[in-house]
Amino acid sequence: MTQELPEEEIQVNFNSYFDNFRLNVIYPTINVTKSLDKNTSVTGSYLVDAISSASMKTKFQVDGITSATTNKYGGADDTPDELRHQVSLGVTRNFSDVTVSANGMYSTEHDYSSRTFTANISIPFAKKNTVLQLGYAGNFDKIFPQTRTWTKDRTTNSFNFGLTQILSKKIVTQLDFSLTNVDGYMLDGYQVVRIVNGFFLKTLEPVTPEKRIRKAAGIRTNFGISRLSTILLGYRYYWDTWDIRSHTAEAQFKTHLTENLNMIFSYRQYIQTRAYFFKEIYTEVEPLMAVDSKLNSGYTNDVSLGFSYKGNKENRIPVLNNEKLTFLGSIGFYHRHTDSPDWAMRMNDLYAYLISLGFKISI
Amino acid sequence: MKLFYFFILFLFAALSGCAVVQPWERERLSDPNMMFDENPIQKGIKEHYINIREGSEGGNGSQGGGCGCG
């Protein structure tokens, strides 16, 4: 008995993101999966992020540093516009029932570089009614913002434990626990803290603790409610040493509209508390200061609708009748509310739209 | 330690409460819609934009489920 390997295919996606914080991102991805032999499969992927945001460079300056002394790694003069390239290569191998996979990823842009290594093992028990998954991810980042003179490092070690359990002919559930240890610089490098005490005093770089231990536990269950439809319900609890606690609830409805057309509707709701050192306004210089909205308390709502259409001979339209092709498309809406306005955009609510189009071709 | 007990409890609930589903009885489970994260690439894209905007990470599970028949 052996496990099934991922299907041999090329997948291409054109993704886009637009929000009311004037951030636009276009990110095409290409992914190739190929089997080397009956037990080994390799995957390579390439992603480009083309980011354009509002001209806000002046907002990123801190006292005592002029633009003449800042890092120069390209990018337009007045914006942090950038291109990010990401390549990854992975291998999956079956050893009888046990599946082992390893993946390496490198990502680079003009002010950031990142290396990630992941390793996973999945071990089935009890006629594959139970599958145990263990994973490790190591991540090594370098941050060198254009508007600063320094280069800083961040190291992340993450361990994951998962258990997938078939409960009945129609129900499957998954339990997941992850532990992440982060050391080093944990901000994006561009944010600034304005010290205001009746009148404006100065702008400084934010400072966070150099260590963060992050834990999350989640459970998801998939119910086959009819021959054509399934409902997934999920919940996750997260807690860390910066005092952020969060709850995430997720629901997905998937259905085969026709033999070849599949639809996924998903809804996700998220709520979090703020980091213990986060403040809306700093009136004096403090040892720890942060303005990043993701460290603020708030909630988010996320809705998306996706379709996939499998090419088939019955279809008379050219291309759509190619059995090797599957077409993918989705639209999404994301809303984030923070309990105080964002440090740069001065708004509490972020509204984002996501559109993705793609296809898969069997090789 | 609490979590460990939670895990053991889950194991009991999961394994003792239900009969084994035989490999040839997984017709419904083999439907791609019954899989968790049947498209890991799209999941990765979604996690990326969410991780930039929210203060939490991890615990999102891994790809799993499916036929498990052979």
Place this chain on the structure above:
Amino acid sequence: MKKIHLALLILFLPFLIFAQEKGKPAPEFSGKTAGGETVSLSDFKGKVLVVDFWASWCRPCKEGFPFLIELYDQYSDKDFSVLGINLDEDVKNMTAFIKKLGKEVKFKNISDPDSKIGNLYKVEGIPTTLIIDKNGVVKFITVGYDPGEKEKFKSEIEALLKE
């Protein structure tokens, strides 16, 4: 800690189900084809028989199905036959699969929607393929489909045909 080990042992006990064994007589069964014809194992007495448990939703089963056609075409002029046991819940899926295959399937396939025969044979996974000798004894069992094992499979059949 000992208690936990004991608990785990008890937990996994229900999974220790014993599969059909080599060297033992194949239990009798009968079932209906999509056309309504009743077929029994005893109908094949005196022949070397390949029995394949499969389902249209199982990827390795689909990959292995053409090999069954190949076997039937190669050996059916001798004392040999193939019998498919389809485990789809709906017999329509079986006929749709065979139709889509685009090849003529000359051997019989019986439908076992409630997995009665599957349970009787306690198969470990699908596809499970058995070779039963002329005396009705199970001589060979393989789970899953491995194209690399085709020749080995054929030599098992040839050896049994000579007996």
